[in-house]
Amino acid sequence: MSRYVLDHRLEGEKKRLALMSQLLDPMHRRQIESLGISHEARVLEVGCGNASMSAWMAEHIAPEGQIVALDLDLSLVDNVRAPSVEFRQGDIVTGPVDPGGFDFVTARAVLHHVADAEAAIGNLVANLRPGGAILLIEPDLLPVSVAEPIEMRTFWSGWLAWSRERGIDYHIGRTLAPRLAAYGLKEIEGTAETAIYNGGSRWADYWRETITELRGDLVQSGKLNDALVDAFLAQCADPNWWTQTIAFTAVHASAPGS
Numbered sequence: 001m002s003r004y005v006l007d008h009r010l011e012g013e014k015k016r017l018a019l020m021s022q023l024l025d026p027m028h029r030r031q032i033e034s035l036g037i038s039h040e041a042r043v044l045e046v047g048c049g050n051a052s053m054s055a056w057m058a059e060h061i062a063p064e065g066q067i068v069a070l071d072l073d074l075s076l077v078d079n080v081r082a083p084s085v086e087f088r089q090g091d092i093v094t095g096p097v098d099p100g101g102f103d104f105v106t107a108r109a110v111l112h113h114v115a116d117a118e119a120a121i122g123n124l125v126a127n128l129r130p131g132g133a134i135l136l137i138e139p140d141l142l143p144v145s146v147a148e149p150i151e152m153r154t155f156w157s158g159w160l161a162w163s164r165e166r167g168i169d170y171h172i173g174r175t176l177a178p179r180l181a182a183y184g185l186k187e188i189e190g191t192a193e194t195a196i197y198n199g200g201s202r203w204a205d206y207w208r209e210t211i212t213e214l215r216g217d218l219v220q221s222g223k224l225n226d227a228l229v230d231a232f233l234a235q236c237a238d239p240n241w242w243t244q245t246i247a248f249t250a251v252h253a254s255a256p257g258s
């Protein structure tokens with residue numbers, strides 16, 4: 001069974017996922033709209049979180065099809081917003097949901113948390129029907145390597161060291177295209193988007209929530225200390241501090257045949 005560091009029972013996780021939906025759903029929607037998915041498609045979202053994207057796809061992308069949403073933990077799903085979505089509790093590392101059973105498969109901000117990302121990607125791909133499309137969106141923390149002031153670079157470097165120790169791969173974004181190519185997928189294309197934000201903005205709130213939620217573990221790991229965490233939180237409250245966040249890497253591809 002896969003372990004997920006940002007447990008849904010952690011205080012603040014519901015709010016953090018809601019912020020993720022606000023920040024990332026617009027990009028995810030644009031990417032999906034560009035793929036021309038059929039209204040009758042059978043769609044799979046893996047690692048659906050609060051299911052904001054599955055709910056939206058049920059209404060706007062495949063209203064005459066079917067949406068299946070998988071997550072290790074469905075406790076934060078907003079059922080009210082997603083009445084027609086079929087939810088399944090499960091682990092993408094252990095196997096595909098329905099081999100060859102989906103016209104479109106998507107996952108966002110999931111694979112970087114999965115210790116065996118290779119198995120997870122293989123299982124995501126195995127769900128595709130011939131000619132089916134896949135869209136993966138994952139982070140690449142490249143922009144934080146040039147964050148300013150220097151203290152913030154030190155903070156991010158400690159964060160990356162902590163995440164490596166916890167089995168989180170914050171540079172997985174750049175590996176998506178070659179990995180999909182290795183599975184024989186075609187028409188592989190991708191883009192990476194970063195946000196420029198200042199203290200007090202929604203992105204700053206997102207990071208404040210995330211760091212606060214994980215503070216105990218971050219400090220205990222020895223990769224960060226209270227002074228660096230406090231310095232980061234202070235920047236997140238300062239409207240004069242401008243910086244760049246994760247480059248969210250979106251890669252789509254098609255299964256051969258149709």
Ligand SMILES: C[S@@+](CC[C@H](N)C(=O)[O-])C[C@H]1O[C@@H](n2cnc3c(N)ncnc32)[C@H](O)[C@@H]1O
Nearest residue numbers: 002020047048049071072073091092108109110
């Ligand atoms: C960072 S959240 C992202 C949620 C949502 N996709 C979003 O972008 O807002 C990661 C989600 O993936 C789920 N998850 C992590 N590992 C998983 C696995 N091996 N199989 C299925 N779901 C998994 C977690 O439970 C969590 O809901």
